[in-house]
Amino acid sequence: MTNDIHCLIVDDEPLARQSVEHLLSRAAGFAVTLSTGDSRQALTVAQSGVADLIFLDIRMPELDGITFLKQLNEHTLAKDGRPYVVLVTAFDQFALQAFDYEALDYLVKPFSNERFHETLQRARRRLQNRDCPDGRLVRRIDPNTPVIEFKTRGGPMSLQPAEITWIESSGHYVTVYGPQRSHLSRARISEIEQQLQSSGFVRVHRGALVNLAHITRCEACAVHGHQLVLRDGSIVPVSRRRWSQVRDAVARQATNKHRNV
Amino acid sequence: MSTDPGNHQSVFRATWSTALAAWCAISVSLTVTFALSDGIVLGTVRPVYLSVLGMVCATLWLACAPIIAAVSRSALLTSCHRIAAFGIHLLAALLFALACTGGFAVLMWLADRGLRQTPLPFATTFQSSTFYFLLANTVFYGFVVASQRFVDQRSEVQVLRTREAKMQSQLVTARMEVMRIQMQPHFLFNSLNSVSSLVRLEESNKAIQALQKLGAVLRTTLAQHDQPFATLESELDVLHEYMELEQIRFGERLRYELAIAPDTRPLWIPRWTLQPLVENAIIHGIERKLDAGQIAIRAERCGEQLSIEIFDDGVGLSERRPNGLGLGNTQQRLQDLYGDKASLELRSNGGGTTASLRLPIRETVHDE
Numbered sequence: 001m002t003n004d005i006h007c008l009i010v011d012d013e014p015l016a017r018q019s020v021e022h023l024l025s026r027a028a029g030f031a032v033t034l035s036t037g038d039s040r041q042a043l044t045v046a047q048s049g050v051a052d053l054i055f056l057d058i059r060m061p062e063l064d065g066i067t068f069l070k071q072l073n074e075h076t077l078a079k080d081g082r083p084y085v086v087l088v089t090a091f092d093q094f095a096l097q098a099f100d101y102e103a104l105d106y107l108v109k110p111f112s113n114e115r116f117h118e119t120l121q122r123a124r125r126r127l128q129n130r131d132c133p134d135g136r137l138v139r140r141i142d143p144n145t146p147v148i149e150f151k152t153r154g155g156p157m158s159l160q161p162a163e164i165t166w167i168e169s170s171g172h173y174v175t176v177y178g179p180q181r182s183h184l185s186r187a188r189i190s191e192i193e194q195q196l197q198s199s200g201f202v203r204v205h206r207g208a209l210v211n212l213a214h215i216t217r218c219e220a221c222a223v224h225g226h227q228l229v230l231r232d233g234s235i236v237p238v239s240r241r242r243w244s245q246v247r248d249a250v251a252r253q254a255t256n257k258h259r260n261v
Numbered sequence: 262m263s264t265d266p267g268n269h270q271s272v273f274r275a276t277w278s279t280a281l282a283a284w285c286a287i288s289v290s291l292t293v294t295f296a297l298s299d300g301i302v303l304g305t306v307r308p309v310y311l312s313v314l315g316m317v318c319a320t321l322w323l324a325c326a327p328i329i330a331a332v333s334r335s336a337l338l339t340s341c342h343r344i345a346a347f348g349i350h351l352l353a354a355l356l357f358a359l360a361c362t363g364g365f366a367v368l369m370w371l372a373d374r375g376l377r378q379t380p381l382p383f384a385t386t387f388q389s390s391t392f393y394f395l396l397a398n399t400v401f402y403g404f405v406v407a408s409q410r411f412v413d414q415r416s417e418v419q420v421l422r423t424r425e426a427k428m429q430s431q432l433v434t435a436r437m438e439v440m441r442i443q444m445q446p447h448f449l450f451n452s453l454n455s456v457s458s459l460v461r462l463e464e465s466n467k468a469i470q471a472l473q474k475l476g477a478v479l480r481t482t483l484a485q486h487d488q489p490f491a492t493l494e495s496e497l498d499v500l501h502e503y504m505e506l507e508q509i510r511f512g513e514r515l516r517y518e519l520a521i522a523p524d525t526r527p528l529w530i531p532r533w534t535l536q537p538l539v540e541n542a543i544i545h546g547i548e549r550k551l552d553a554g555q556i557a558i559r560a561e562r563c564g565e566q567l568s569i570e571i572f573d574d575g576v577g578l579s580e581r582r583p584n585g586l587g588l589g590n591t592q593q594r595l596q597d598l599y600g601d602k603a604s605l606e607l608r609s610n611g612g613g614t615t616a617s618l619r620l621p622i623r624e625t626v627h628d629e
Contacts, residue, residue, distance in 0.1 A: 012551070013451075014512040019458035037514075038551060061551045090450040109450065110457035 003142050005127055006050060009035040010042040010068070011057035011088065016109070020055050020088065023116050026157040028147045030120065039063040047075045051083045053104075053123050058089040066094060069101040084126060086119055113155025120158075148195055150176060150185035157183060161199035165214045165232050167192055169207040177232065202249040204228060205239035212253040284319050287401075291315035294393055295369075314372055318365050322401060329357065329402060330409040350406060358398035365394050424597075431594050432489045435533045448540075455510045471509050474502040489598070490529040490626055493560060493567075497521065500535055500558075507543055514553050515543070522561040529623040530567065531598055534591050538571045538616045541588070546573025546613055554613075567620045574613040588616075595620070 007030055011017045017035050024030045033051055036042050039060045046054055054072075058065035069085055084104040087094065091108075098106045104126065105119045128142070149158045165177040169189035176183045193201065193209055200212045205224075214231040221227040224237040228246075238246050292315030299311060332338065332353055338346050452475045459468035481499045497519070508515050539556065547554040557572040588605065595603040602621045607614055 012514075012548075013510055014514075015455055015458045015462075015510060019461050022462055059548070061549045090447075090454055109454040113461070 003145055004029055004031040005052045005123065006031055006033040008033055008042055008046055008051045008054045008083075010037075010039050010054065010060070010065075012037040012039075012060045013057070016057065016088070020116075023113065024120075026154070027117070027120050028158040028160040028163065029124065029145060039065070039068055043068055043071060046072055046083055049083075052127055054083050054085045055088050056085055058087060058091065058094050065089065066097055066101070069098075069103065073101060084123055086123070117156040117158075146195075146199055148192070150183060150187065152183045152185050154183075161196055161201070161211070162213065164196075164201075164211055165230050166211060166234065166236060167201075167209040169209075177234065200253060202246055204236055204242060204246050208236050210236055212249055215250060215253075218247075218250065280323065284323055287319040287322055288312070288316045291318050291397075294397060298393055310372060314369060317368060321364060321368075322361070325357070325361070326405045329353075329405040333406045333409050334413070354399050354402040357402050358395045361398040361401075362391060362394035366391075428489065428597055431590075431597060432532070434590060435531075435594055447544075451510055452506055455506070459509075467509070471506060474506045477502045478506065488626065489531055490623065491532040492526065493521070493528050493530050493569075494526040496530060496532070496535050497526070497558075500539060503536065504539070504556075507547075511547055514550075515547050516553060516555045518555065518557040520557065520559040525560045525562055525567055527624075528567055529626055530569075530620055531594055534594070534618065535569070535571070537588065537591055538618070541616065542571050542573035542575070542614070545577075546575030549576050562622065563619070565622060567622050569618040569620070571616040571618075572610060572613065573615075574610075577612055578607060578609045578614050 007024055009017050009020050009024075009032060011020070014037070017037070021032055021035055024032055030053075034042065034045050037060070040063050042054075043063065045051065056065045056068060065087060069087075072082065072085070085101075086105045086107060087098045087103050088107045088111075089109060095106050104123060107115065107119060124147070146161055147158050148161055148164070149156060159176065159178055163179045167177070167189060168175045172186060172188070174185055174187050174189050174192060176185055189203075189207065189209055193203055196209065201209050202212055204210050210228060210230065215228050216231055217229050218238075219227050219229060219235075221237055225240050226238040226243055226246075228236045228238060230236065292312045295311040295314055296308075299305070299307065333350070338349060341349070452471065456468050456471045456475070459465075459471060478499060504515075504517050508517070535558075539558070542556050546556055555572075555574050557570075559568075559570045559572070561568055588607070592605050595605055599621055604617075604619045606617050608617065609615075
């Protein structure tokens, strides 16, 4: 997606890189452009302007993180043109230097998923709000891209509404069916429904919220009268009470699609 | 061996005051002895003359004391059998007594001649004092030998005690050093970070393995060991856990290889000598290099010595940061445990560095 935040991961330890990659995969709107232990190669890539956000280790062979930051700052003099840098290190003694070089954040390993999530929120905010005059290499992330956040057992995560197929409620929990897998989250479906109202979701019965864009067809159903077949193959029944509402929403969605095409 | 200067000064002072006290006591007792012999031979006592003579003789005696002590300390007397030593001492005492008696008689005769208009003939002076002087001189000889023995024994005990205390403190320092290395952000934080990454990636089995290794390494480090030696085998076991932890962190970048001759495994080596060396090899051989690095540990018997080499193909000696604390401590410990019979040196091996450790072979935990 073009509106994704492009990330570089620079760390000489493979396990540390995988860890950050994993966390980014759980965050909506972040894409890993390059993940490498070779800081020189990463600097070249960063200087070419393809990255919005860099996760940078400090202690690395050949080119350490602080020097990397210094050279990056010298190269891209225009303040607005620089990618944001998050230092990720096992040492806390470089925090002041990081401040001098205007790093966006300073993560001390091992960090919690929540702390990393805060970093991502901060990065997203900055990238959405920065000035971005024409002719500059830098992109601004569209501030109108909605992101919905969930608390899961594996820590906080976020998805873009378009990625969600449907959401199933079971008491205090909801199951969010995402692009690859489902996530169990402690939330009430009514709260999520409010957040997703403007993003093309419709409540099809008391316990299900469906993304209109993911509906492939409607079928008759002996028990409920009607049921929806979704793009991922799942079948969601529609309650009799809500059928007319759902039918209208699906029709509206179809018209919109035609208009856009 | 270094002694602190304050201590040294007090010992010095004690020696001088003791010598002065001894000199006074001997002067007085000699003067009394002279007075007695004077009274017997002449029937009169000459206080000034006799006390001056007493002091001169006391000085002569005390000047002889170090010679007696040196004789008693000599290799001939300390190495031979007890009975033989006793015989030699008896002979030496007799010689000393005769010489001193003669010397005293000459002094007395000379003084007598200078003071008296009609001096007594030498034979008279000699005869009059012979018995007392022979006895007194022999007793003095015995006294000097006894006090030399006493003082030497006491200082020997002290030296032993100091050495023991020093070795104990070095063991503690070595342990602290290993702890410092392990507790340092370097080892502990990196290990924790590895574990947290594994948990995050849902590699729970690997995470548990890493925790087990970290536990094993910390347990041996934190355990109290009064014994400064451990077998190469047990040191290698801990090292193995340590290396595997580092391998989790570095992945493909760290390769390590052991070439341990089986007959070296049961040998005893000073505890915690290998780990600082391997840690150094990792810092300079793996961490500061982008490509994969290799660490090899080799141990073999080399004649009367055990040779252990830790090899890395890292950045080499010239680029190393001055970080000699761990090595310095290890070197000092080797010096104290083995004297000049052990050595530790770093040398370049083309690209990287080899730490070469040579120790005298120790088959049992106790000194052979």
